[in-house]
Amino acid sequence: MLLIYTQKITPRIIYVFKHICTHVLGIPIKFTSKIEEFIAHDGAKLSYGKQSLGNEFFIQKVDLLMAQGFSELEIKVQPWDDTVCFFPVPEASDLPFDIFAASFYLLSRYEEYLPHVKDAEGRFPASESLAHQESFLHKPVVDIWAMKFREILVERFPNLKFSDRRYKVCTIVASENTFIFKNKGFLRSFVGLLSDLFQLQLGKVIDRLQVWIRIKDDPHDIFEDLIELIKQHKIYMLFMFQLSDFSLYDRNISHNRIPHRAVIKSVADYAKVGLLMGYYAMDEIRSLRKEKLRMEEIIHVPVEHVMNSKFNLRLPDQYNNLTELEINNDHSMGYPDVPGFRAGTCTPYLFYDINMEVTTPLKVHPYAFNSAVTETMTKTKLKEELARMLLEVKEVKGMFRGVFRNQDFSDYSNKEYYYSLLKQIHEIG
Template identity: 45%
Template sequence: MLLIYTHKITPRVRYTFKHIITRVLQIPISFTNKVEEFVAHNGPKFSYTKVALGKEFFIKSHDLLFQQGIRDVEIHMQKWKGVPCFFLQGDKSNIPFDIFSASFYLITRYEEYLPHIKDKHGRFEAAESIAFKYKFLEKPLIDIWSYMFLEELKQRFPEYKYSSRKYSFISTIDVDNAFAYKHKSFVRTVGGFFKDAYQLKVFNLWDRFSIRFNIKKDPFDTFQKIIDLKKQHDIRTLFFFLIADYTTFDTNVSASKTKFKLLIKNMVDYARVGLHPSYYTMNDLAMLKKEKERLEAITNMPIKRSRQHYLRFSLPDTYQKLIDLEIEEDYSMGYASHAGFRASTCTPFYFYDIDFEIQTPLKVFPFAVMDTTLNDYMKLTPKQALGKIRDLKNEVKRVNGVFITLFHNESLSGYQRWRGWSRLYDSMLKIVKA
């Protein structure tokens, strides 16, 4: 056990130290604010305060973990052993910056509570983040800092037996449109025919007709392929189903359709299923509750996982709503426009509610890359996209983290805008499991 002395044991201190030292580095910890207890301890220990007690391993603290609420925080980026860092504390500290305050700032998304410009969907933009501005968005910086800190601990306490975690991978699939043409309502089908005819999309017209009359298979029906690949590569797979009422942004098959219900029930037999809350649930608890209960009625089991449609969430409001509805895991932490690590970590963490200054029971699983980011935003070719995935996977593997990807059933179809992308998912699985 590692004993930590600090002049004040706050919820922020407990939260941050447990993430870095216990979850990332697998070292059990204990806190004390009594000098005599710290001095008497014979095992590994260090102090986290303003002034060292003696010649112990010492990290000089910034004020952030001893404050409450949101305040303006000045960020001056420097480098420690070539790695970006901030909250520098000088040479007297064994580590020249406050790794814990800096990690708290990043992992709680502190900057998303501050005034910022939102994109057209009301989301925090990647370009507003310090990770983007200082070019470390594609690095799990907190995990990198943690392992650099571990090396310092090993030098100071070489006799201690250190454990290590293992790299792992989670594949997540968002089902925004279970089918391209099948099982849509009569009105939507007729409207689609007229729209394609007006725009002279002859191939689309033929596809609509042939799929509607069972001459061809619906291109978005790639679920058996996903399950087969799951079994082949032995990977953990999660499906998030959008089962909202129809809106401009929510265009899936109606949840009242028997075939759609059967699809969801079938996926429950092979993988874990979660909710994909619709576009407007970001600020609407009643709508979120309605959709959760709808999915639970289909699966006949409590729904504990979710990912916001369009990755549309606002901190802390959306997460507070998820907690109210007893959602235990959220997979929304990432950007639509950029690949990388929104919270600067590849380790699942518990959401810290700065409004109430508590660690909540909601566990956040940050993803690193999404198929639509690679195709629609970054305009990469499938080969370039695979290279980007490989680079991100390597970053995660270096720190034995959890690599989480976000794909859609549509991208395995090779249909329309996904032409040439149908084999990317299989190729990715070979890389991430290598």
């Protein structure tokens, strides 16, 4: 057990110390603000404050974890061994920076609360982030810092017990449109057929007709192929299906269509299934509740996993809606158009609401790769970037998450390329 002394025990201190020490390193911790108790303690102990009390392990703090709300901060990034850090502190500290304040800044998405320029989709863009501007977006720095912190603690307290982590990989398959031709209704199908003819896409016209008369599977219905991959290689996949009402923004078929429900049920027999939130569900709790109930009616178990289909997180409101509906796992934390670690970590973590200054029960599962980046990166560059990030995650024994779309593996896409990326992530031949 590691005893931690701090003059004032704040919600932010409890949150980030528990994440780094307990969730990442597996060290049981206890807090105290009583100097006598701290001095009398014989085992491993750490003080977090403006000055040390004696010869204990000491980390000098900056003011971030004592504050409330958010304000503009001056941040200077500097090298630390083979990585980077920020919030530097004087040499009296056993670490050259406040690891807990820096981790809190990234995990809480502090910078996303501050004024920033949104992209065309209303999202916080990677270019506005400290990690992108300082060129450490490809590194899970929170986990790297935690592992370095562990090494230093072991030197100081050889008897301190840690739990071991294991490197893991997960692929998320987001299905915004389960089918491209099937069950679209007469008017939509007829308009689609005319559009294909007008654009001289005769191959699509033939495919569409064959799907209609049921002599060919829908090109977007690639789920059996992925399930076969799961069975063959024992890999972990999570499938997200959209069940929104039809609108300008959400174009999937009705949730009542039997083939649509059949696909979801069959996938749920072999893999985890979650909800891909529609455009309105990201803002309106009423729409989110409706979509959640639809999914639960199909899979007959509570919805545990969700993903934002547009990745335009509106923090903290969107996450608070999930918490209110008792949805405990979100998989939207990443940049769809840039590879890297949006929250600086490859470890799932609880979301901290800065507005309310509370740790919520919502677990955030960050992803580092989204197949949408293939539109902006060359094949060689992307494969190199992927290899680099996978190595970074392996070294800290974290979890690498990649996001694909079902249409990536259809005949209308460069499916061999996407399968090669999927196999690179899971290291299968």
